[in-house]
Amino acid sequence: MITNKEKDTYRNTKQRQKILDLLIKCDSHPTADWIYRKLKKKFRNLSLGTVYRNLRILKEKGQIWELDFGTGFSRFDAMVHSHYHFICSTCQKIYDIKIPPMKGLDDKVIQMTGFRILSHRLVFFGLCDVCKLKKTKNNKNVINHAT
Amino acid sequence: MITNKEKDTYRNTKQRQKILDLLIKCDSHPTADWIYRKLKKKFRNLSLGTVYRNLRILKEKGQIWELDFGTGFSRFDAMVHSHYHFICSTCQKIYDIKIPPMKGLDDKVIQMTGFRILSHRLVFFGLCDVCKLKKTKNNKNVINHAT
DNA sequence: GTAGCTGCAAACCGTTTGCACGTGA
DNA sequence: TCACGTGCAAACGGTTTGCAGCTAC
Numbered sequence: 001m002i003t004n005k006e007k008d009t010y011r012n013t014k015q016r017q018k019i020l021d022l023l024i025k026c027d028s029h030p031t032a033d034w035i036y037r038k039l040k041k042k043f044r045n046l047s048l049g050t051v052y053r054n055l056r057i058l059k060e061k062g063q064i065w066e067l068d069f070g071t072g073f074s075r076f077d078a079m080v081h082s083h084y085h086f087i088c089s090t091c092q093k094i095y096d097i098k099i100p101p102m103k104g105l106d107d108k109v110i111q112m113t114g115f116r117i118l119s120h121r122l123v124f125f126g127l128c129d130v131c132k133l134k135k136t137k138n139n140k141n142v143i144n145h146a147t
Numbered sequence: 148m149i150t151n152k153e154k155d156t157y158r159n160t161k162q163r164q165k166i167l168d169l170l171i172k173c174d175s176h177p178t179a180d181w182i183y184r185k186l187k188k189k190f191r192n193l194s195l196g197t198v199y200r201n202l203r204i205l206k207e208k209g210q211i212w213e214l215d216f217g218t219g220f221s222r223f224d225a226m227v228h229s230h231y232h233f234i235c236s237t238c239q240k241i242y243d244i245k246i247p248p249m250k251g252l253d254d255k256v257i258q259m260t261g262f263r264i265l266s267h268r269l270v271f272f273g274l275c276d277v278c279k280l281k282k283t284k285n286n287k288n289v290i291n292h293a294t
Numbered sequence: 295g296t297a298g299c300t301g302c303a304a305a306c307c308g309t310t311t312g313c314a315c316g317t318g319a
Numbered sequence: 320t321c322a323c324g325t326g327c328a329a330a331c332g333g334t335t336t337g338c339a340g341c342t343a344c
Contacts, residue, residue: 011298011343032334047301052334054299068217072309073333086262097256109244109271115233117273124256126264158318158323179308194326199309201324219334220308 010061015039015046016054023064023078029085029094031073069094069123082119088128090135097124157208162186162193163201170211170225176232176241178220216241216270229266235275237282244271 010016018039023030030038036051055076058064067075069087075094082101087094106117127135157163165186170177177185183198202223205211214222216234222241229248234241253264274282 009298013299013343015300045301047303048333049302049335050300053336056335066217068215070213070215070221074217086256086260086264088262089265095260095262097259099252099255099259105246105269106271108246109233112244112246113233113242113276115235115242115271115273115275116279117233117271118236119273120269120271122252122267122269124253124262124264124267126262126266128262129260132263156323160318160324162325192326194328195308196310196327197325200311203310204324 010057013054015043015050016057018043019051019054020058020063020078023058023076027079027096029067029075029077031075033073035076067094084122084124086124086126086128088131089125090127090131093128095128097122157204160201162190162197163204165190166198166201167205167210167225170205170223174226174243176214176222176224178222180220182223214241231269231271233271233273233275235278236272237274237278240275242275244269 019035022035022038032051032055033048035055036046036048039051040046055064055066059066059076062080063078065077065080067077067085069075069085071092079096084097084099084101085094086097105120109115109120110117166182169182169185179198179202180195182202183193183195186198187193202211202213206213206223209227210225212224212227214224214232216222216232218239226243231244231246231248232241233244252267256262256267257264
């Protein structure tokens, strides 16, 4: 089985560079469409298909991550060093959680399973500050609001 | 903000019961379509829309989980007690990882952020036994194969 | 020169939804 | 009784893809 990842004959195109630049610059986790609309302003005839194709290539090259939190669409992230995420179950905002990555976890699972573990992804769910405050004000009887 | 979760006037229908039974019985993580095709055999005029609607309701009632691993479609799981997952980056098979759930993690993030943390989800990526073996046999020069 | 890339638009496909009818409580 | 649920089919929307022309190397 040969994966695209092994290909290394990628060209340097303006479009791809702009997409990567944007992802590095902004510290949020944009969707493909957001990236498209943002770049479209300067790059008048950019197409959404190109954005998607390049996001896939950048992912294959290991320069970005694709994050899927079950919201129905992907988000992309250029912070390729390991970090974790928090999603507010109410406002859906995504925060980076800067716990030092737990390499020991991988080792634990390697021992248990014998599999080769390459990485892990850890996502916390709950209520962010703003929503927590709103909640206690407006609706004191609601206790559980997990996704 | 009122969520569907607060609703408790659900009826007991044959369809919903069958879907839950199936999810409890099978220890894999089926897709909506798999559930539909499985139940369709006995339940001749079951519709896919009904399966989706009931999966959403069961999720709202907290009886099942919806798992989204970025494969483009959701998987469902009736093991509602906390557990973790492993996905083989090559064959895409999903395994349950039976590490005791780390409640301490939530507390750590609560301290860091002040957010209310309700749960977390931990997914490991790598190569399962079978694919690991195939890989070392067929393609010794390929080192990295992370998703 | 040419393999890879782009813009465009249509196709794809998992999921949702509107509607008329059915059914559990 | 009647609000909730169902089957059916069409719509939705994020993503992919076929194609002809373009461009990095």
